[in-house]
Amino acid sequence: MITRASETDEYIQTLDANRTVILTDHNVEQLVLPKFAALSPFRRICIAAGEASKCQETVNTILHQMHQLGMDRNSILIGLGGGVVTDLAGYCASIYMRGIKVIHIPTSLLAMVDAAIGGKTGINTAWGKNMVGTFHQPEAVLYKPEVLNTLPERHLKCGFVEAWKTFVMCKPNEWRELTFPLSEAQIADVAQTKLKLVEEDFREQNKRAWLNFGHTIGHAFEHLYHQSHHLLHGEAIAWGMLAEMYLFDANQDLLLFWENWVVNNIPKLPYTPLDKERILHLMQADKKSKDGTLHFALPYESGSAVVPQNVESVSSSLDRMWKKHLSKA
Amino acid sequence: MITRASETDEYIQTLDANRTVILTDHNVEQLVLPKFAALSPFRRICIAAGEASKCQETVNTILHQMHQLGMDRNSILIGLGGGVVTDLAGYCASIYMRGIKVIHIPTSLLAMVDAAIGGKTGINTAWGKNMVGTFHQPEAVLYKPEVLNTLPERHLKCGFVEAWKTFVMCKPNEWRELTFPLSEAQIADVAQTKLKLVEEDFREQNKRAWLNFGHTIGHAFEHLYHQSHHLLHGEAIAWGMLAEMYLFDANQDLLLFWENWVVNNIPKLPYTPLDKERILHLMQADKKSKDGTLHFALPYESGSAVVPQNVESVSSSLDRMWKKHLSKA
Numbered sequence: 175m176i177t178r179a180s181e182t183d184e185y186i187q188t189l190d191a192n193r194t195v196i197l198t199d200h201n202v203e204q205l206v207l208p209k210f211a212a213l214s215p216f217r218r219i220c221i222a223a224g225e226a227s228k229c230q231e232t233v234n235t236i237l238h239q240m241h242q243l244g245m246d247r248n249s250i251l252i253g254l255g256g257g258v259v260t261d262l263a264g265y266c267a268s269i270y271m272r273g274i275k276v277i278h279i280p281t282s283l284l285a286m287v288d289a290a291i292g293g294k295t296g297i298n299t300a301w302g303k304n305m306v307g308t309f310h311q312p313e314a315v316l317y318k319p320e321v322l323n324t325l326p327e328r329h330l331k332c333g334f335v336e337a338w339k340t341f342v343m344c345k346p347n348e349w350r351e352l353t354f355p356l357s358e359a360q361i362a363d364v365a366q367t368k369l370k371l372v373e374e375d376f377r378e379q380n381k382r383a384w385l386n387f388g389h390t391i392g393h394a395f396e397h398l399y400h401q402s403h404h405l406l407h408g409e410a411i412a413w414g415m416l417a418e419m420y421l422f423d424a425n426q427d428l429l430l431f432w433e434n435w436v437v438n439n440i441p442k443l444p445y446t447p448l449d450k451e452r453i454l455h456l457m458q459a460d461k462k463s464k465d466g467t468l469h470f471a472l473p474y475e476s477g478s479a480v481v482p483q484n485v486e487s488v489s490s491s492l493d494r495m496w497k498k499h500l501s502k503a
Numbered sequence: 504m505i506t507r508a509s510e511t512d513e514y515i516q517t518l519d520a521n522r523t524v525i526l527t528d529h530n531v532e533q534l535v536l537p538k539f540a541a542l543s544p545f546r547r548i549c550i551a552a553g554e555a556s557k558c559q560e561t562v563n564t565i566l567h568q569m570h571q572l573g574m575d576r577n578s579i580l581i582g583l584g585g586g587v588v589t590d591l592a593g594y595c596a597s598i599y600m601r602g603i604k605v606i607h608i609p610t611s612l613l614a615m616v617d618a619a620i621g622g623k624t625g626i627n628t629a630w631g632k633n634m635v636g637t638f639h640q641p642e643a644v645l646y647k648p649e650v651l652n653t654l655p656e657r658h659l660k661c662g663f664v665e666a667w668k669t670f671v672m673c674k675p676n677e678w679r680e681l682t683f684p685l686s687e688a689q690i691a692d693v694a695q696t697k698l699k700l701v702e703e704d705f706r707e708q709n710k711r712a713w714l715n716f717g718h719t720i721g722h723a724f725e726h727l728y729h730q731s732h733h734l735l736h737g738e739a740i741a742w743g744m745l746a747e748m749y750l751f752d753a754n755q756d757l758l759l760f761w762e763n764w765v766v767n768n769i770p771k772l773p774y775t776p777l778d779k780e781r782i783l784h785l786m787q788a789d790k791k792s793k794d795g796t797l798h799f800a801l802p803y804e805s806g807s808a809v810v811p812q813n814v815e816s817v818s819s820s821l822d823r824m825w826k827k828h829l830s831k832a
Contacts, residue, residue: 230563237628237635241630241788246790270634272623272637272638295601305600306599308637464575464576
C-alpha cells in the first residue's frame with residue numbers, strides 16, 4: 175500500500191499498535207520530522223546519517239533500543255528517512271522477535287521511487303554490499319513529495335536514475351516521458367510500477383531481477399569509489415547502466431539519451447583501466463553472480479531479460495565506457 | 504519434507520547445489536558426522552557446542568565463513584546437530600544474501616521432534632532468549648534415529664518432554680500412548696504432527712502458538728537456572744508445563760501423569776519463592792507477552808487454546824508447584 179501527501183497524517187493517526195517507534199537519522203530528525211505533526215507522539219531511535227550506518231553494529235544498537243522501548247510483536251517500527259534508514263528499519267523489523275510490522279516514510283526521492291518499495295532489506299558487511307538481509311514487505315509506504323524541497327539537486331538526480339531504470343525495464347514505451355525533475359504524479363507512477371512488479375515476484379525468482387539493470391557493474395563502482403571519491407549510489411548506478419548498455423546492441427535512442435543525461439548530470443566516474451581487474455573481481459563476488467558467472471538485467475528491444483555474460487564482454491564494455499566518456503580531460 | 508534413516512544418504516546424494524556446506528559443532532563432528540557417509544564430500548563450518556554459541560558473534564563468524572567458502576544464492580547450508588545448530592543454520596541461511604536454502608539433520612531427540620521442525624530460527628540476546636530470528640522453512644529435515652545411541656539419557660528425556668507436549672496439545676486422545684523411551688515410529692509421528700500444525704499456521708498467528716505450552720514459565724526458569732544450575736531447555740519446559748497446569752482446572756489424568764513423570768525423571772527445579780519476582784518479570788519481557796499481559800497455551804479438555812492470565816494466577820501456580828514438589832527435602 176502506498177499513500178501520499180494529505181492522507182499520510184491521517185493514516186498515521188489510525189495506527190493501532192501498543193508501541194509505535196520511529197527509526198530515523200539525525201539529519202532527517204532535524205529537517206524533516208517537524209513536517210509530520212502526526213509523528214510527534216512517538217518515541218524515536220536516531221542513528222548517524224550515511225551509508226556507514228548500514229552495518230551489524232547499528233543493527234545491534236537499534237534492536238537493543240527497540241527492546242528498551244518495550245516493543246513486542248504487536249508494535250510497529252516506522253522508518254523515516256532515505257534508503258539507509260528504510261533498509262535498516264525493514265531489516266530490524268524482520269528479525270526482531272521473528273518479525274514485526276514496518277511502515278516506511280521515505281524522505282529522499284531515491285527511497286520514494288525505489289529503496290522503500292518492495293521489501294528488500296539489508297546491511298553491508300566487510301565483504302560486500304547488502305550481503306545480509308531479508309525480504310520483509312512494509313505494511314505501508316507513506317510520503318509527502320514536499321519534503322523533497324530540502325534535498326540537494328545531486329540527490330534528486332540519484333532518485334531520477336532509479337526511476338528511469340524502472341520505466342526503461344517495465345514500461346519501455348514510456349521512458350521518454352520521464353524528465354528531470356520528476357512531477358509528483360510521476361513519482362507516484364514509478365513507485366506503483368515497481369510495486370506491481372514486486373507483487374508478481376516478491377522473492378526475485380524471475381521478473382523482479384529486471385530492476386537490477388545497472389546494478390551488477392554499478393555496485394562494483396560504488397564499492398570502489400564510494401569512500402575515496404564520495405560517489406553516491408544513484409551515481410554509481412547511472413554509470414553502471416551506461417556500461418551495461420555497451421554489453422549488447424541497445425536501442426540507439428535509449429543509449430543516446432542516457433549517454434547525454436549521464437555526462438551532463440552525473441559527476442565523472444573516477445574509473446581508469448587500472449581498476450578493471452578489481453571491478454571484475456568485485457562483480458564475481460556479488461549476490462547476483464551464480465557460481466562466478468555474471469548475470470545482467472538488460473533492456474532489450476524485444477523485452478527486458480536477465481542474461482549471463484562472459485568476463486570478456488564486460489571487460490570490453492568497460493573499455494568502451496572509458497574511451498568514449500572518461501579518457502579525455 | 505521429512506525423510507528418515509535409509510533414505511537420508513540417498514537424498515543427500517541427489518542435492519544439486521553449486522556449494523553445499525555443513526554447519527555443525529565440534530562434538531557432533533566427532534561423534535555423529537562419521538555415520539553419514541554421504542556428507543563426507545562437503546566443506547564444513549564448525550562451532551563450539553552449547554547454548555552460548557546461539558549469539559550474534561557466532562552468526563557473524565558463520566556468515567563470513569559462508570562467504571569465504573564461495574556460497575551464493577544457489578548454495579545449500581546443512582545444519583547437522585541439536586537445536587542450537589539447527590536454529591543457527593536456519594537463521595544464517597535466512598539472512599545470507601536475503602535467504603538461501605537450508606536442510607536440517609537433527610542429531611538430538613529434541614531437535615528431531617521439535618527444534619528442527621517448522622522453520623523457527625533465532626539467537627539469544629543480552630535481554631532474552633530467541634529475541635532475534637526469522638521464520639525460514641527448511642527444504643528438508645533428514646534424520647537417522649540410530650544416532651541417538653550416543654545421546655545421554657538426560658538429553659533423551661528432554662526430547663520426550665517436547666514430544667509429549669506436541670501430543671497433549673494436538674492429539675489429546677493419544678498422549679497416553681507416548682512413553683519413554685520413544686520408538687522410531689513415535690519419533691516420526693510426533694515430527695509429522697508438529698509439521699502438520701506448522702503448515703496450517705507458519706507465522707504463529709493462531710494454532711501454532713499451542714506449541715508454546717510450558718514455554719512461558721519454562722523460558723523464565725531456563726533463563727534463571729541454565730547457567731547457575733545447568734538446567735537444560737527440556738527440563739525447564741517440563742517444570743514450566745507443570746506450573747502452567749496449575750493455572751487452570753486441568754484434566755486430572757493428565758496432571759497426575761505429568762506430576763509423576765517430572766518428579767521421577769527430571770532433576771529437581773532449583774526454584775524457591777525468593778526467585779518469584781524475577782521469574783514474573785522475565786515472563787513479562789518474553790516475546791509471547793502482549794503489552795505486558797501474559798498469554799499461555801493450555802491443554803483444556805474442550806481443546807487447546809491460548810488465553811491471557813493475570814499475574815496473581817501465575818504467582819499462585821508457582822506457589823502450588825513450590826509447595827507440592829520443591830519445598831520438601
